Amino acid sequence: MAALTLPRPPFSAFILLLFLLRLPYSHQQQPQTPPAPSAGGELYFPGFKNSASNISLAGFAQIQRSNGLLQLTNHTSRLLGHAFYSSPFRLKASPNGSALSFSTSFVFSIVPEYPKLGGHGLAFALSPSPHPAALPSQYLGLLNSSDMGNFSNHLFAVEFDTVQDFEFGDINDNHVGIDINSLVSNDSASAAYYAGDSSGKVDLNLKSGKPVFAWVDYDSGSTTVNVTVSPSSSKPTKPILSFKVDLSPILNEHMYVGFSASTGLLASSHYVLGWSFSIGGGGDSRALELSSLPQLPGPKKDHRVALAIGVSFSVVLVLVLAIGAVFYIVRKIRNADPIEDWELDIGPHRFSYQELKRATDGFKGNQLLGAGGFGQVYRGILRNSKTQIAVKRISHESKQGLREFVSEISTIGRLRHRNLVQLLGWCRRRSDLLLVYEFMPNGSLDKFLFDGPETTLDWDQRFNIIKGVASGLLYLHEGYEQVVIHRDVKASNVLLDGELNGRLGDFGLARLYDHGSNPSTTRVVGTLGYLAPELSRTGKSDAFSDVYAFGAFLLEVVCGRRPIEPKAPAEELVLVDWVWERYREGRVLDVVDSKLNGEFNESEVLMILKLGLMCSNSKPDQRPSMRQVMRYLDGEVEVPESSRAPGALEVERGQGGFEDFLDSFASSSFDNMSSSSFTGRRDFDTTLSLSTPRSLPNVSTGYTR
Numbered sequence: 001m002a003a004l005t006l007p008r009p010p011f012s013a014f015i016l017l018l019f020l021l022r023l024p025y026s027h028q029q030q031p032q033t034p035p036a037p038s039a040g041g042e043l044y045f046p047g048f049k050n051s052a053s054n055i056s057l058a059g060f061a062q063i064q065r066s067n068g069l070l071q072l073t074n075h076t077s078r079l080l081g082h083a084f085y086s087s088p089f090r091l092k093a094s095p096n097g098s099a100l101s102f103s104t105s106f107v108f109s110i111v112p113e114y115p116k117l118g119g120h121g122l123a124f125a126l127s128p129s130p131h132p133a134a135l136p137s138q139y140l141g142l143l144n145s146s147d148m149g150n151f152s153n154h155l156f157a158v159e160f161d162t163v164q165d166f167e168f169g170d171i172n173d174n175h176v177g178i179d180i181n182s183l184v185s186n187d188s189a190s191a192a193y194y195a196g197d198s199s200g201k202v203d204l205n206l207k208s209g210k211p212v213f214a215w216v217d218y219d220s221g222s223t224t225v226n227v228t229v230s231p232s233s234s235k236p237t238k239p240i241l242s243f244k245v246d247l248s249p250i251l252n253e254h255m256y257v258g259f260s261a262s263t264g265l266l267a268s269s270h271y272v273l274g275w276s277f278s279i280g281g282g283g284d285s286r287a288l289e290l291s292s293l294p295q296l297p298g299p300k301k302d303h304r305v306a307l308a309i310g311v312s313f314s315v316v317l318v319l320v321l322a323i324g325a326v327f328y329i330v331r332k333i334r335n336a337d338p339i340e341d342w343e344l345d346i347g348p349h350r351f352s353y354q355e356l357k358r359a360t361d362g363f364k365g366n367q368l369l370g371a372g373g374f375g376q377v378y379r380g381i382l383r384n385s386k387t388q389i390a391v392k393r394i395s396h397e398s399k400q401g402l403r404e405f406v407s408e409i410s411t412i413g414r415l416r417h418r419n420l421v422q423l424l425g426w427c428r429r430r431s432d433l434l435l436v437y438e439f440m441p442n443g444s445l446d447k448f449l450f451d452g453p454e455t456t457l458d459w460d461q462r463f464n465i466i467k468g469v470a471s472g473l474l475y476l477h478e479g480y481e482q483v484v485i486h487r488d489v490k491a492s493n494v495l496l497d498g499e500l501n502g503r504l505g506d507f508g509l510a511r512l513y514d515h516g517s518n519p520s521t522t523r524v525v526g527t528l529g530y531l532a533p534e535l536s537r538t539g540k541s542d543a544f545s546d547v548y549a550f551g552a553f554l555l556e557v558v559c560g561r562r563p564i565e566p567k568a569p570a571e572e573l574v575l576v577d578w579v580w581e582r583y584r585e586g587r588v589l590d591v592v593d594s595k596l597n598g599e600f601n602e603s604e605v606l607m608i609l610k611l612g613l614m615c616s617n618s619k620p621d622q623r624p625s626m627r628q629v630m631r632y633l634d635g636e637v638e639v640p641e642s643s644r645a646p647g648a649l650e651v652e653r654g655q656g657g658f659e660d661f662l663d664s665f666a667s668s669s670f671d672n673m674s675s676s677s678f679t680g681r682r683d684f685d686t687t688l689s690l691s692t693p694r695s696l697p698n699v700s701t702g703y704t705r
């Protein structure tokens with residue numbers, strides 16, 4: 001650390017001025033043609049000053065002119081930065097030859113925006129392209145969601161990851177990993193180093209903002225990759241990762257060598273201070289010494305600038321600041337919404353109300369995207385990062401419910417999967433809760449299915465959406481450390497991204513109504529037509545009730561109509577019964593959406609319909625788990641023919657299957673009446689016509705504990 005301290009201000013201010021004066025000259029530097037592909041050789045960059053022509057930069061990445069510091073990202077969300085040596089290296093002696101030994105060392109620093117929360121990480125990479133077509137956030141700028149794990153990626157990377165992504169099975173939020181063609185690490189270890197020969201591991205914080213020394217060595221003889229990190233320039237003798245892998249089939253003959261970094265919802269500035277690389281020589285890459293590397297920008301920088309500008313300016317500045325502060329405080333008092341203790345535990349995802357107000361133009365009507373069950377949704381653009389967002393505004397009369405829900409946001413906000421709509425943050429203002437989500441340009445799926453849609457989806461698109469939603473739901477049920485029950489799976493909660501991939505939204509929201517205001521009632525939440533019959537008896541949602549709703553969803557995607565369609569002829573009123581009748585009669589393809597004009601893959605459609613019926617079984621343990629559903633969808637297992645009606649169980653018990661089925665609708669509708677607005681009006685109407693006096697007494701007992 002001592003080496004990092006800057007000289008006293010007046011001197012450094014002088015240097016700074018010198019650099020400022022020098023700037024025009026560096027502009028005139030001619031871009032040089034990149035040298036021919038290197039075969040064997042060495043790189044040595046103790047800082048990247050005057051190396052702009054040797055390094056190919058992309059994304060945010062830049063080399064600071066003043067001191068030659070390579071910066072890959074700053075504190076802006078969802079950035080990526082690439083810095084690769086401008087010409088590819090020959091990593092194999094011949095196309096079919098074996099990969100050559102190489103050795104590299106570099107010094108990097110990760111300065112997070114919030115002290116303990118990094119975002120997302122940095123990687124040393126061997127890549128076929130100096131600018132991979134990749135995504136930021138958890139993809140680290142190396143891969144995208146469509147090429148994950150593909151053998152044709154020819155990617156080798158060592159990640160220094162500061163966010164724990166459950167999707168990729170990360171071990172923690174401070175680890176080193178070896179990634180081959182995928183961001184699911186082949187081997188990883190918590191960041192640490194062996195201080196001496198005999199002593200144990202010492203933890204190393206990657207996101208401390210201090211320089212971290214790293215070494216990556218590949219030995220072609222023993223086909224081993226070693227990764228070592230240390231807070232100082234002396235290389236520990238024992239690596240933190242030693243992974244046996246023959247890189248020959250993974251690498252191309254010529255590859256680009258360099259770095260990639262990205263930020264996500266949370267951001268860090270990622271810097272590379274120096275880098276050396278050697279290949280084919282057999283020896284270690286040249287050592288880097290901290291004293292010869294550029295210095296990281298520290299808090300002292302402001303000090304320097306202020307002094308360079310001069311004392312007189314600072315006086316003006318102080319005055320301006322003082323006036324600004326007075327205005328700010330006055331405004332703050334006007335908009336005061338004191339933060340309560342429990343909110344402090346939630347973490348950094350809290351947006352300020354002002355920011356969201358600005359982003360949505362003050363929640364103006366023309367920004368309204370829709371008004372759904374849980375509240376209104378507005379479109380917005382965050383001023384700082386220019387990110388498009390959707391803001392959901394929910395009013396909740398019960399402070400208790402709101403409080404418990406907000407405390408769950410920390411969990412929900414950590415769920416990450418490409419088939420879930422990412423929750424970016426939240427804001428509470430009085431009894432309003434504002435949830436900030438990723439913006440989904442194509443809106444919700446129901447608009448493409450029901451009520452004479454303007455555009456409709458072809459079968460392949462529908463099948464892809466079904467698979468996406470299934471894998472999102474499987475992640476909620478099994479991919480996370482705790483089981484997350486969605487409770488409101490339906491077409492209108494499935495949103496479509498720019499590429500028409502299905503993304504499940506609103507997960508966890510239904511929970512808000514569980515912590516309802518009336519303690520004597522356990523509200524059954526969800527939407528009529530998707531509610532599993534057992535919910536009316538137990539009132540408890542579980543993974544199987546999600547599967548039931550998923551079954552209803554499957555049928556509506558194939559048939560292009562809602563689970564209950566009041567306008568339909570009486571026998572077709574309840575979708576699942578209609579499908580079952582047709583299936584029994586061997587005419588099941590009659591139910592397929594006529595908007596498909598008969599163009600569909602018959603075996604896929606049949607499979608989905610059978611699966612839909614299977615999931616709609618009134619007996620929870622007859623429904624498949626989402627993992628089984630995934631197997632059916634992937635064609636690993638064939639969906640069995642069913643010989644019983646989905647409601648058969650109730651008949652056996654002598655309760656009358658169909659009536660019990662309707663009862664469960666009626667009862668859920670009764671509950672909906674009291675919390676008026678959270679199902680669509682159409683559903684509400686239906687239930688009124690379905691509720692018979694006979695079924696109502698059932699209802700009141702069904703819900704009170």
Ligand SMILES: *[C@@H]1O[C@H](CO)[C@@H](O)[C@H](O)[C@H]1NC(C)=O
Nearest residue numbers: 032033034035043044053054
């Ligand atoms: C950078 O490129 C120039 C011109 O091609 C070359 O002379 C120089 O050796 C290169 N430096 C490194 C470190 O590769």
Ligand SMILES: *[C@@H]1O[C@H](CO)[C@@H](O)[C@H](O)[C@H]1NC(C)=O
Nearest residue numbers: 060073074075076077267384
């Ligand atoms: C990051 O860099 C961009 C572009 O140079 C700049 O507009 C933005 O203000 C920077 N963000 C932060 C937080 O420094």
Ligand SMILES: *[C@@H]1O[C@H](CO)[C@@H](O)[C@H](O)[C@H]1NC(C)=O
Nearest residue numbers: 093094095096097098249253
């Ligand atoms: C390399 O391998 C490919 C396919 O395995 C083969 O067709 C080709 O002839 C080989 N080339 C050399 C130079 O051995």
Ligand SMILES: *[C@@H]1O[C@H](CO)[C@@H](O)[C@H](O)[C@H]1NC(C)=O
Nearest residue numbers: 132133134143144145146147
């Ligand atoms: C994903 O990466 C592959 C290969 O790098 C590229 O061909 C493809 O276009 C990328 N897809 C997207 C959506 O960027």
Ligand SMILES: *[C@@H]1O[C@H](CO)[C@@H](O)[C@H](O)[C@H]1NC(C)=O
Nearest residue numbers: 146147148149150151152153
């Ligand atoms: C892997 O990528 C290649 C080329 O980009 C593509 O043709 C192939 O379908 C991909 N394989 C998988 C399993 O995605």
Ligand SMILES: *[C@@H]1O[C@H](CO)[C@@H](O)[C@H](O)[C@H]1NC(C)=O
Nearest residue numbers: 149180182184185186245246
């Ligand atoms: C690395 O992991 C990927 C998937 O995560 C796997 O396909 C590949 O076989 C693994 N490679 C090695 C050498 O273990």
Ligand SMILES: *[C@@H]1O[C@H](CO)[C@@H](O)[C@H](O)[C@H]1NC(C)=O
Nearest residue numbers: 217218219224226238239242
């Ligand atoms: C990797 O580490 C192991 C264990 O310390 C060591 O035996 C081996 O020589 C190292 N290999 C390389 C290429 O550094």
